[in-house]
Amino acid sequence: MQEINWTRTDLIDETEEVVQHQTKQQKEKLDDSEGVLFEEFNENRVKVTKVTVSKEGSEEIGKKEGQYITLTVPSLNIDDLEGMEQLEKAFLKYIEEIHKDIKFTKDSKVLVIGLGNKTITPDAIGPFTIDAMQARQLEEHVDQFILYAPGVTGQTGFETSDFVHALTEKIKPVLVLAIDALATRGTSRLCKTIQITNTGIHPGSGVGNQRTEISKEVLGVPVTAIGVPTVVDATVIIADAVDKVFRSIAKKVQEKNKPSGKLAVTSWTSDSEDEEIDYEVIRPIFGEWSTWSKAERRQLFEEVLLSNSQRLIVTPKEVDIWMTKYATLISNCLFQWIDEKVN
Known part of the structure; x- marks a missing residue:
């Protein structure tokens, strides 16, 4: 059959999965390159996948060099409070782990970017999270977060990366957090997974609408992408x-x-x-x-x-409920995390 370049996923372990199921020669080539460190284990109901990609590994699997942490609760459903609590606990743990080398002070600023289109629910996890964080910020008077939902290029006519770059130059944050909806290659991942990566993000890449990347190379400061898979190709x-x-x-x-x-x-x-x-x-x-x-x-x-x-x-029919749940989860974890970092 004709070789297809599979791009309709933003999840690193799905990329690794495809490589593992290709020919024996390709798998042996990946193993020999030592460019991809792959760890997988369970913490209660949360399946944790940690992937570290080197420069050589990046060329092999088509993902940027850096760290990727994927948290999945395979049995999660819309009314599963215990599952969401365990996912929240794991997310808080690994958001700390991936930023352990960044030094924070009480004066440090973290720019949080909510990517996506608020009028299209499966793409609204970023703006929904910004709304949740703004409401909490007004109550708790937290000064570390600078919150911004830039919309999408189709609405503004400008590249989202340009907005973020301008804000970064003005604010001088120690970290940029980009929150976005992702595409997945497996129906079992829809709204059951959070991915954290320090490699930045290409908005819209999972559905073939790739825009200018938001990354450390572009902005000059560390960029962490937080994503939730909300859509899958019908095929x-x-x-x-x-x-x-x-x-x-x-x-x-x-x-x-x-x-x-x-x-x-x-x-x-x-x-x-x-x-x-x-x-x-x-x-x-x-x-x-x-x-x-x-x-x-x-x-x-x-x-x-x-x-x-x-x-x-x-996308799942309950996607509006899922977006609200994940916006609340991410917001709660980020406020708890920054409080522990600066106090």
């Missing part, structure tokens, strides 16, 4: 659905002659995606493509629909 949903169907049928065929299968009284529900499944058992039913990897089937849908004018970007 990903198709690929995920097909994969789930294939896994379910293959599992049922494998269990058919086992005693445990004969004892089942309810329909089978798919186990963890990490479970090994022998897709060869369904080849006679669906043909060769059923044995392809998930990434290969996804690439097939991408190729077929690449020139389709009706390609869709999809």
